Amino acid sequence: VIYRQVNLSCQEDYDLLLGSGLYEDLVNSGLLVCHSELPESTLISPGGYKIIKPEPIPFISYPYEWCFSQLQDAALTTIRILKRALEFGMSLKDASAYNIQFLRGKPILIDTLSFEKYREGAPWAAYRQFCQHFLAPLALASYRDTGMGRLSQLHIDGIPLELASSLLPIRTRLKPSLQVHIHLHAKFQRNSAKQTVDRTSSNRRFSRRAFSGLIDSLESAVKGLRLNPLKTEWTDYYDGDSYSQTAFNHKIELVTGFLNEIRPTSVWDLGSNTGAFGRLAGNLGIQTIAFDQDQASVEQSYKTSVDRNETNVLPLVLDLLNPSPKIGWANSERMDLIDRGNPDMLMALALIHHLAIAQNLPLGMIADFFRTMCQWAVVEFIPKSDQKVALLLANRKDIFPGYTQQNFEAEFSRDFEIQLAQRIMDSERTLYLMRAK
Amino acid sequence: MRNRIGSLCASVALIICFLWMVTMKDVHAYIDLGSGSFLFQILLASLFSSLFVLKVFWRRIIQGITKVLSTIKGQSDTQTPRR
Numbered sequence: 001v002i003y004r005q006v007n008l009s010c011q012e013d014y015d016l017l018l019g020s021g022l023y024e025d026l027v028n029s030g031l032l033v034c035h036s037e038l039p040e041s042t043l044i045s046p047g048g049y050k051i052i053k054p055e056p057i058p059f060i061s062y063p064y065e066w067c068f069s070q071l072q073d074a075a076l077t078t079i080r081i082l083k084r085a086l087e088f089g090m091s092l093k094d095a096s097a098y099n100i101q102f103l104r105g106k107p108i109l110i111d112t113l114s115f116e117k118y119r120e121g122a123p124w125a126a127y128r129q130f131c132q133h134f135l136a137p138l139a140l141a142s143y144r145d146t147g148m149g150r151l152s153q154l155h156i157d158g159i160p161l162e163l164a165s166s167l168l169p170i171r172t173r174l175k176p177s178l179q180v181h182i183h184l185h186a187k188f189q190r191n192s193a194k195q196t197v198d199r200t201s202s203n204r205r206f207s208r209r210a211f212s213g214l215i216d217s218l219e220s221a222v223k224g225l226r227l228n229p230l231k232t233e234w235t236d237y238y239d240g241d242s243y244s245q246t247a248f249n250h251k252i253e254l255v256t257g258f259l260n261e262i263r264p265t266s267v268w269d270l271g272s273n274t275g276a277f278g279r280l281a282g283n284l285g286i287q288t289i290a291f292d293q294d295q296a297s298v299e300q301s302y303k304t305s306v307d308r309n310e311t312n313v314l315p316l317v318l319d320l321l322n323p324s325p326k327i328g329w330a331n332s333e334r335m336d337l338i339d340r341g342n343p344d345m346l347m348a349l350a351l352i353h354h355l356a357i358a359q360n361l362p363l364g365m366i367a368d369f370f371r372t373m374c375q376w377a378v379v380e381f382i383p384k385s386d387q388k389v390a391l392l393l394a395n396r397k398d399i400f401p402g403y404t405q406q407n408f409e410a411e412f413s414r415d416f417e418i419q420l421a422q423r424i425m426d427s428e429r430t431l432y433l434m435r436a437k
Numbered sequence: 438m439r440n441r442i443g444s445l446c447a448s449v450a451l452i453i454c455f456l457w458m459v460t461m462k463d464v465h466a467y468i469d470l471g472s473g474s475f476l477f478q479i480l481l482a483s484l485f486s487s488l489f490v491l492k493v494f495w496r497r498i499i500q501g502i503t504k505v506l507s508t509i510k511g512q513s514d515t516q517t518p519r520r
Binding site: 207 | 492
């Protein structure tokens with residue numbers, strides 16, 4: 001549970017947010033997280049005005065873990081909130097992507113204290129932040145590579161516009177929105193950085209009309225960015241020759257059976273691909289995070305979630321071999337994966353052979369890692385005789401004599417108690433239900 | 438003699454480097470990029486303002502055309518004899 005103190009310096013803006021009806025409007029529209037106020041006696045430090053308790057977010061995710069469409073939706077949500085705020089005489093003083101989280105399948109603003117009174121004539125205070133946190137990574141993903149999103153992990157206050165400008169191809173200079181908001185913006189920032197600006201000066205006017213024009217222009221810029229149709233070796237994994245229909249159906253039946261038996265409160269599906277199996281948990285009302293390292297698969301999974309209006313599945317990009325670390329000031333501004341709450345159940349379907357053979361990870365280490373995260377695990381073991389494992393070993397020397405089903409069971413039994421082991425029909429694969437020791 | 442000239446050159450080079458460092462104008466840590474963004478918006482205020490006016494104007498034209506078309510369609514529907 002998180003408590004936030006509203007200081008006296010923000011009293012006017014906080015009161016206006018609630019008094020103007022903007023808070024109610026945004027909460028009812030599902031755009032702002034709701035909160036309750038605590039008694040005055042709970043104030044944490046002098047200078048405090050109120051203590052608020054926002055609705056908890058089940059899982060905090062970060063922009064560098066989102067696929068393109070998630071970041072785009074988060075950007076458009078920020079713009080939508082700003083437009084709504086203007087109607088109520090308020091504005092956003094922050095446009096950080098970290099202020100947006102995914103709750104019940106939709107992006108939502110979690111920073112109740114981001115609002116300030118709109119002052120006629122003043123430009124948008126968060127313009128630079130919006131360009132760095134949203135527009136620059138989206139443009140880089142659209143014009144360069146979807147993997148550029150990880151740059152946001154290096155630059156915690158968004159990708160510097162100068163860097164984005166230098167990385168974007170020359171043809172983006174012909175796109176007016178990117179030429180203005182990234183290239184010219186970056187150049188101007190550099191050239192005028194030494195100037196002292198009196199931001200309250202009445203000589204410098206930025207009319208309400210100009211403000212609205214700026215927001216519209218940013219909205220068009222974000223909407224105008226597209227991701228080239230992505231097709232990787234993973235996006236058609238289930239359509240390929242990985243499974244027979246009988247095996248696929250039986251696997252669904254087994255996983256559903258395990259979920260119904262254990263009824264976990266939360267599930268992490270590691271290596272979820274396009275989320276077909278994680279979705280089984282989501283459909284049962286279980287909070288599910290579907291992780292995969294492949295951007296295209298996560299993109300497909302997110303679009304499926306949006307199309308089906310799913311509220312329990314959150315697809316995220318995660319490289320299990322290099323999961324999100326603790327970053328920021330004192331290594332504590334952004335949490336690592338493990339610190340963000342452990343799931344009740346972990347699913348690792350068709351994953352172990354990639355970790356053990358493609359990535360040379362000992363089975364015991366994989367089991368240890370899983371054990372640190374969950375109470376229950378559903379793990380699939382695929383023997384060397386399976387065509388997919390054979391493919392992994394096709395062009396390399398088999399230095400994995402320990403990769404056997406017997407050894408797998410022995411290594412996992414040190415951390416887990418194997419409750420059930422079911423052979424998947426029409427395949428050589430086995431599905432295990434395990435309980436942490 | 439050669440050593441003296443060498444050390445003199447080195448000293449001059451060091452002094453030049455030192456002077457260059459102390460007089461260098463772009464010290465990144467002191468650059469406020471936010472000011473640039475602030476001024477940039479002011480500079481482009483007329484552009485954003487015009488874009489907004491154009492958008493509103495365009496929307497009105499579209500609304501007008503849609504209204505006229507729907508009126509014409511409504512009239513033609515009422516004039517069509519029933520069979």
